[in-house]
Amino acid sequence: DGGITQSPKYLFRKEGQNVTLSCEQNLNHDAMYWYRQDPGQGLRLIYYSQIVNDFQKGDIAEGYSVSREKKESFPLTVTSAQKNPTAFYLCASSTKTGLYEQYFGPGTRLTVT
Amino acid sequence: AQKVTQAQTEISVVEKEDVTLDCVYETRDTTYYLFWYKQPPSGELVFLIRRNSFDEQNEISGRYSWNFQKSTSSFNFTITASQVVDSAVYFCALSEMNRDDKIIFGKGTRLHILP
Numbered sequence: 001d002g003g004i005t006q007s008p009k010y011l012f013r014k015e016g017q018n019v020t021l022s023c024e025q026n027l028n029h030d031a032m033y034w035y036r037q038d039p040g041q042g043l044r045l046i047y048y049s050q051i052v053n054d055f056q057k058g059d060i061a062e063g064y065s066v067s068r069e070k071k072e073s074f075p076l077t078v079t080s081a082q083k084n085p086t087a088f089y090l091c092a093s094s095t096k097t098g099l100y101e102q103y104f105g106p107g108t109r110l111t112v113t
Numbered sequence: 114a115q116k117v118t119q120a121q122t123e124i125s126v127v128e129k130e131d132v133t134l135d136c137v138y139e140t141r142d143t144t145y146y147l148f149w150y151k152q153p154p155s156g157e158l159v160f161l162i163r164r165n166s167f168d169e170q171n172e173i174s175g176r177y178s179w180n181f182q183k184s185t186s187s188f189n190f191t192i193t194a195s196q197v198v199d200s201a202v203y204f205c206a207l208s209e210m211n212r213d214d215k216i217i218f219g220k221g222t223r224l225h226i227l228p
Contacts, residue, residue: 040122042204042220043158058215088156099146099165099208102216104158 002027004105006091011110013085021076021108023091032074033092033102036060043090049074050096078110085112116140117207117219125225126195134190134222136205142166144210147181147188152202152221164188192224200226 004025013019025032034046045058049068063082068074074093078085088109092102118137126132138147149161162172164181172179176193192199205219 040220043218045215048215090158092158099210101148101160101163103160107156
């Protein structure tokens, strides 16, 4: 079955630790995205990638880093510099960026204490 | 300024009632796309529809229908004969041809269908 997988579903970390969220897709999509969702805030774009080995900052990139070494994979690292890391993180992919619909993974709920 | 406005934060209706979710957008582009997504309690966003700016025909898919009106910059979503499984957060979104290859999401409308 084609789709997007994110792991784990729930993640707990202590403050000051970096943590990496996994996102894998087997849809052969060129573009991939990371969003953050807070209650009542909608979706905010963290980073996106249009092609392998290339990525751009979204609206709230500070405190986050990404890599795109393979077409299928777009991991997100939440660094200790991110002031409020507790949130629901959603990964998405699309055929190309912009005008095409995005398909989403199930999300990772990160709690930092 | 907000590009996609979903003024209804939360709506509750009784099962079998019809309900319309409003979406107003703002753009200067002549070429753009509009989307609706559903986020059930599980959290994963589900793509519902994409509509381009040159196609103002209404769309119907089962109990779902969409009304696109460029004159009022609106792209409203109606669920007919609502069911409890329709309970979710619904997001409207906009993608503009000449803007950074991003989709801009509204803040969502939380829909409760009461049995």
